[in-house]
Amino acid sequence: METSIGHQVEALLEYVAWTILWNKYFAIMFLVLGLYLTIGLRFFQFRRFGDIMRNTICTLFSKKNKSNKEGDGKVSSFGAFATAVGSSVGNGNIAGVASAIAIGGPGAIFWMWMCALVGMATKMSEIVLTQTYRQKDNTGVPRGSAAYYIQKGLVEERGWKWCKGLSVIFTIAMLCAFYFTPGPYVVAESVQAGFNLSATGSIIFSVVYVILQFIIILGGIKRIVKFAERIVPFMVVAYFGLAFFLFLSDISATIEAFKSIFYCAFNPTAAVGGFAGVSVIMTLQVGVARSVYSNEAGWGSSPIIHAAAEVDHPARQGLWGAFEVFVDTIIVCTISGLIVVITGVWQTGEGGAGSVGKALTQVFGPVGGIALAIFIFIFSLTTSTGWYAYLEGLVGFLVRNKPAETRTKIVKFITCTGPLFGLCATMFFFAHGTVPAVAWMVLDIQSAIPVYVNVVALTLLSPVIFKKVKEFETDFLDPEKAARKAVALNAED
Numbered sequence: 001m002e003t004s005i006g007h008q009v010e011a012l013l014e015y016v017a018w019t020i021l022w023n024k025y026f027a028i029m030f031l032v033l034g035l036y037l038t039i040g041l042r043f044f045q046f047r048r049f050g051d052i053m054r055n056t057i058c059t060l061f062s063k064k065n066k067s068n069k070e071g072d073g074k075v076s077s078f079g080a081f082a083t084a085v086g087s088s089v090g091n092g093n094i095a096g097v098a099s100a101i102a103i104g105g106p107g108a109i110f111w112m113w114m115c116a117l118v119g120m121a122t123k124m125s126e127i128v129l130t131q132t133y134r135q136k137d138n139t140g141v142p143r144g145s146a147a148y149y150i151q152k153g154l155v156e157e158r159g160w161k162w163c164k165g166l167s168v169i170f171t172i173a174m175l176c177a178f179y180f181t182p183g184p185y186v187v188a189e190s191v192q193a194g195f196n197l198s199a200t201g202s203i204i205f206s207v208v209y210v211i212l213q214f215i216i217i218l219g220g221i222k223r224i225v226k227f228a229e230r231i232v233p234f235m236v237v238a239y240f241g242l243a244f245f246l247f248l249s250d251i252s253a254t255i256e257a258f259k260s261i262f263y264c265a266f267n268p269t270a271a272v273g274g275f276a277g278v279s280v281i282m283t284l285q286v287g288v289a290r291s292v293y294s295n296e297a298g299w300g301s302s303p304i305i306h307a308a309a310e311v312d313h314p315a316r317q318g319l320w321g322a323f324e325v326f327v328d329t330i331i332v333c334t335i336s337g338l339i340v341v342i343t344g345v346w347q348t349g350e351g352g353a354g355s356v357g358k359a360l361t362q363v364f365g366p367v368g369g370i371a372l373a374i375f376i377f378i379f380s381l382t383t384s385t386g387w388y389a390y391l392e393g394l395v396g397f398l399v400r401n402k403p404a405e406t407r408t409k410i411v412k413f414i415t416c417t418g419p420l421f422g423l424c425a426t427m428f429f430f431a432h433g434t435v436p437a438v439a440w441m442v443l444d445i446q447s448a449i450p451v452y453v454n455v456v457a458l459t460l461l462s463p464v465i466f467k468k469v470k471e472f473e474t475d476f477l478d479p480e481k482a483a484r485k486a487v488a489l490n491a492e493d
Helices: 002-021 024-040 049-054 057-061 077-088 091-104 107-133 146-156 161-176 183-195 199-217 220-249 251-266 280-295 314-343 352-364 366-387 391-398 404-431 436-460 462-477 479-492
Strands: none
Touching (some): 024 107, 024 436, 049 057, 077 220, 091 366, 107 314, 146 436, 161 436, 183 366, 183 404, 199 404, 220 251, 220 366, 251 280, 280 314, 314 352, 352 366
16 A cells, blocks of 8 residues: 555656656756757857866966955855856766666766756856846845846846745745755765665764764855865766776777767656656756756756856856856766666666666775765765855845844754755655666756746846846957957047
């Protein structure tokens, strides 16, 4: 009886996730939006990829980094980047990718790539709008999110009062993400696979994880950002190094894995025990949904922390957004996907961090599973704590006309209750033996609503995005061209 009910719940979740929310029309529309923004920006992320690198990661090695300022209540450009990447790299890149392949087959990785390539323009656009329409709260700290650019850009500037509802829906849906966090569950799942623990022993690790999470987030945004700045670069490089060794140890299998990704993108193969068969459109849906959850392009989350960065032009901070998507999906997600495809572990249909742990155990022995558990623990910690850097911006919008004390009380309440809810959900999933791929469908459902709202906002405000980026190219990326233009204008006068 319990098994029958479980199957019914799984079928319901699958229906809501893939038929109602991340349906084939929306998945395609999301890709079309990214393509539209890419064309409107004149393929900026491809034409200016060198400039993106020079103005982001390369600035860290420059003694004169003018775009990396900090001030009271503000964060550096790199701090915003590290926090945003930390909030996405981990759960989505390891457990999420493995679950996507379990549902949609290796071809899901291909559609994650496609979504990420146009998603670089999408995320850059979000940050440009957030920087353009951000505003200071009653304590003088700059705040911004999709809700702010909907309110200021559509409601106040264009007089479209019906958009007020969109900003509220977006904010409430995003706040729900603090309760539907996968961190404790992913940690319990990974340590169970890595250390061969019982369910009880795994949950104890989740308790420790939640305690550390409290220590970091209760220190406020400064502690969260500093933690991300120190941990994220090291963990990404270490994870890449581990996977690179795996790829080199069996180059022929790596080549075959790439072939299967391209082949299965248009000739899907279902995993054993997978969900109701797969098709090309199902593979596309899963790839797009998991790409959004992983790199957050279009979700509207990471621009919240980017709003606090001080730069000379909104588009300069947008470059960090484009770089985030590249690192998150094109590099880290690809690594995770290749690991489970090369080893064939994806065919079990289980998905989740445990399948990546099993794959590494096949190659490196028990050390591989243990290493993955450590990666997951730290990556999940940066994910969970990074999200709390968004909290004040979200709450600040809802109570922007209220005293600062009101915002502080709400933030403290969510900060104290959010991690505990995730821990309780972990206990529930483990008690019922929930398959990881099913748990991830719950997260796909939760992430869809803000994306729907943000798609509307990005489309309606796209002229502002195109104008700002063009202005940035002319006046900031091409200073010599701007100088020649100024000389010409002076000569005409």
